[in-house]
Amino acid sequence: MYRCILNNSLPSDMYQINMAYAYWKSDVDYLKSTMAPSVEDDFFNFLKNLSADDVTLYAIDEGNVVFPRVPLIIVEGPLIVVQLLETTLLNLVNFSSLIATNAARYRMAAGSRIQLLEFGLRRAQGPDGGLSASRYAYIGGFDGTSNVLAGKLYGIPVKGTHAHAYVSSYSSLNDLAQESLAHKDGSGNENLKDLALKWRKSLSKSLNILEEEASNGELAAFISFAISFPFTFLALVDTYDVVKSGLLNFCAVALGLNELGYRSTWHQNRFRYKLDWFADVTIVASNDINEETIISLNEQGHKIDCFGIGTHLVTCQRQPALGCVYKLVEINNEPKIKLSQDVEKVTCPGKKVVYRLYGSDGHALIDLMQRPQETPPEINSKVLCRHPFQESKRAYVSPAKIENLHKIYWKDGKVQQKLPTLEEIKERVNKSLLTLRQDHKRTLNPTPFKVSVSDDLYNFLHDLWLQNAPIGELF
Template sequence: MNIGKDNVYQGLQVHNSVVQPLLTDLYQITMAYAYWKSEKTTDTAVFDLFFRHNPFQGEFTIFGGLEECLRFLENFRYSDSDIEYLKTALPPTIEQSFFTYLKKLTAKDVTLYAIDEGSVVFPRVPLIRVEGPLIVTQLLETTLLTLVNFSSLMATNAARYRMAAGDNVSLLEFGLRRAQGPDGGLSASKYAYIGGFDGTSNLLAGKMFNIPVKGTHAHAYITSFSDPSELKTKTLKNIKNGKEQNLIELTLSWRTKTSKLLNISESQASDGELAALVSFAIAFPEGFIALIDTYDVNKWHYLGPKQLPVISSFGSGILNFCAVALALNDLGYKAIGVRIDSGDLAYLSNKSRETFILVAKEFNIPWFANLTIIASNDINEETIWSLNDQKHSIDCFGIGTHLVTCQRQPALGCVYKLVEVNSLPRIKLSQDGGKITMPGKKDAFRLFGGDGYALVDMLVMSNETPPVAKNKLLCRHPFDQKKRAFVVPSAIKPLYKVYWKDGQITQYLPDLREIREHVKESLRTLRPDIRRNLNPTPYKVSVSDNLYEYMHELWMRNSPIGELS
């Protein structure tokens, strides 16, 4: 069951029916059969799910996907149609009683330990520890990995965008059309929100996950109009007096006034664009946002240093928007702002802000100066840092392709490794030191310094005494005997909780907003030099002295001894 804050059962609803036991690799089933054939049905195992390197050249990762893993465990069972399919997919030599065995399998004997979803996590510290029957825990591997890998990568990517944008700029996820299929789009919307985005254009994600949905309109809407005369609906109710008024006439009047103020000839403005904006304003008078770069976004007209404070303007879009917004103001409505989707975003946003300030001052409409400026146009993390250096005036970024596809690094690389069988440790050795596993059942602790920042994560053997705050602790690098240090932590936080045991969820599962807040809190525990964009300081992951000795003794015991001749 799913435990609520008031211990009320909250049944988990699987939002994607594809997530079921057959969402796995063939070799998981073939291994299960070989285990079964070897009479290993009573063997128990411990697996660690972890990653080896932080993504995006950074030094932190955000853990995502835990709730999806728990949903999977709750619904883990092979249907009749699954069994019938497996009979056709596997060799005919497979004994039929194996399929009877599979049909009875559930995750009720599995215990899952995990770090809280939304936590900052680091390489080699297991995000999830799975204990239970060897065959079942083996069958969970691929599905757990696919549920954690992209979720964590996506949440981390979004958190990095949030840090680049700062706390005062809104971030909207606009990536559904560029995502890797429908589930990629849904997952991207969900984990972008967890990572710090404020909303999504994805309506299904809004419905399913209660994420705020936001959007404007496309260039197609602007170019679908040719002239104001084609508008069938031309009036809008004045909320001050309740009368219908001709919005086109008001807009044209304001365009004449505004063109003089901004030193832009009305001949530069597209009448088709004007018609489109008037039409959109009639449809959404209280939510009017205009895309203003359809025509002449880069056409700025320099009129000399002795002219008005705004010495240039970019033609059609800004003029038509101001005219419609001022007309709406006459009828008692406040426009929201503009979206710029091409051109020099820093320059155009600053000129837009100058225009709004000038109009606000000239016509005594104070709120006009603070209209929202939204920027899109294939923005990535580096774009935002560059725009920050240029001192832009953007209030909101709409981000799509680079966010939802994680173009900078398309995979996190989580792995799922066997570390114990029947209470005996297992270790994977490799000439590549980075691929050597840390054997045995382990617990993880986060050690904090006196300044409140996290100092180091420490892995210890589950059967050893946990570290104690304000005591001197020896922290060792897992594989380099020369790297070690004493630490006296001011506080210690155990990282693992039992999230699944005896066939049910054992912890309260926070909603997306709570996980989103936990991401913020968790990131605040990292020093700024660890979080920074360029050349961040690596965060240290250590092991206890006992675990170090245990691991290296096992390493030596399992390494073959060479022979000279």
């Protein structure tokens, strides 16, 4: 479980942080205050003139599905400058990719016809953590957010429910400031309270529920909401007892609204009222939903139209942090390798060019990393793809389509690509996931997507490994 979708930096986040800088004269003054007095002024002057003009940044388009070992971002430039970028890049990539990936998994579990709403602001890491969560959940496949600021800043559709406190603020039907509502066709006003009470009496008999057990405060809250939003009536049914009060009151108001020409919001198979529109009522479920809940509900054949997901989306219960790293792979044309007893942590030395090879059915077959000086793979020509560490694992692949995954995003002090809109990135996530075979995406025992190296890169990697590995150890 270590697959991630790449995301690049957020101009608006950076902007917010720059604002906060104001109250020290400069970053350099602050740094000076933290360092040993022996540090020369030349160093601080150097920092003052630091620029990223000599940095070139290659990245995979934001929203593409990516796999372990493939570099998400390649940074070239003066050593000190690119070292200073380490934490910034990791911070911006890790959480955003984690959330986008988590959101994409929810989308795959829920299927394409279910609405998914992000409800995570209360549990996110502060206001800005919440904004990032809204943004990347949307990119990953969610349809909207309850975070109104994210709606305003990023144009994400905002959706939500009313609060429990709204329902419980009504104590009785006497709290209704207004009871009448105009018929949709303009044919005059009717008393919605009377209609709702009539339907509640009738429903409670049919359903064998005691009308006295339903909360009148709740009914008043629903009526009041329906009068304000007759076209988008929605009710939170779990402030009191869901079946004996919430659903009964909801249906009573919904049927009243129906009499006045408005359609509204819930579905219960067992109700005997054969009104067609009841099948169109939207059911939103939102209590501590996670991926497993959705999969289990799918198996039971639920009638839910929309999931509101908060905590488990923004804190990513299954894997709360993505562990991207930033490693030196080449300096002064000399390749560098980071060795480790854990083979997963051995880095692939030198600059790489990465191709995604597709089959004739449009599915991605494999990622292939080459050295820059190699001849690129060609369409419909056999190319040898090797496992980076297991000598015997290799295969010939004849790609029907080839994609060079990296583009130059920053060079000569300028952004080099038209930056995509949120909608374009979201669409790329969707398209990119469609290129994966279903067995790579299934929840249980997914087939690992293979990331391979060319024969040349394989030999280069293993020669360098041998040169750097200590001799004389008993293995």
